[in-house]
Amino acid sequence: MFRASVLLSLATLALGLATGDLQVSIKAASSSVSSIDDIVLIATVTNPTGADIRVIKTANILDSNPTESFSVTKGDKIVDFTGIILSPDFERDGNFITIPAGESISVNHNVAALYNFEEHGTGSFTFTPWTIFQTEFNGDPLTIDVDPITVEIVNDVANRELFPSDSEMGAFTSTPSCNDSKKLGIIRNGLTAARALAGGAAADIRNRPNSAAWTKFFGGNISRDDVWWRFDLIAGDLASSGNRKIFCNQDPANLCGSATAYTRLVRSGGNIISSDIYMCSGFFTYTPTSKVCTTLIENFYGSLDGVVLHELSHATVGTTDHAYGCGAVQKLSTAQKFSNADNYECMSLAVHRTFKCGL
Incomplete structure (x- = not known):
């Protein structure tokens, strides 16, 4: 999700990261706390090299926004994330951070x-940090292995609300909420096109199970049925009354200064119960999706309809962001590909490119 105009501004940056370029450590301010309000996890990223390193700070432990920087478990149970999934605007410097040479x-x-x-009660919770780094959009991702840490919560685990939702809990289809007629039309058209893109990808999995698009963006031992089901859910996101909303004029998390869009997820028992966009x-x-006809999918920097599909994948099936860019996401692990929103966006655009552009 990006725009080609940024390419020139990135020309002076490092082309990528190599093993050993960054080091990561995680610690808890206290290994036992009375309340979840007392949990403080301290992530430190060190640059041991002789040159400054600039990296994307979203979708990893450098992000101080209310986003997912850790996977959390209690025993063998996953603790649901209930915060923000942010799609960065890579034209904004605020989405990058420079780690000076030899510093942390x-x-x-x-x-x-x-x-x-709250769903899991008091006890010991394990926090596994997200440590995938890119120097730029579509840059090769570097994953750094870091041991998880455990924090015991002995008393207060009651849910905290990040901010109130305007949508009905338990509703799963999307309705634009926008008082600007031009923007409203763009969102409505984007919804229709995004659903069609997802439907095309779902059909392609059934009709061409070993297609180049499948192999690039999923492949391996990922279940085709599971990916098909996710695309089908996105494609079936039909508008109705009393459902999740897509806003054009609200920013309750105060993130639009650095974001293209964001989705606020509320989950319980592994199920999405609210997901405003x-x-x-x-x-x-x-740009319009038709621009994909003029470039290789690996070099495509996103379209309006693709952004909508990306956000719908968060809102309908609970994808997240591990890496950004149709070239970069091909290098993720099997599990990361299955859960990464850009893999769904990029496969949909690749299928569109094949059948609508004749390429």
């Missing part, structure tokens, strides 16, 4: 409102 940067994470601790001003400047 630390970020404190307060996670009380971001995970459903917020479109920021940068979304409305994206």
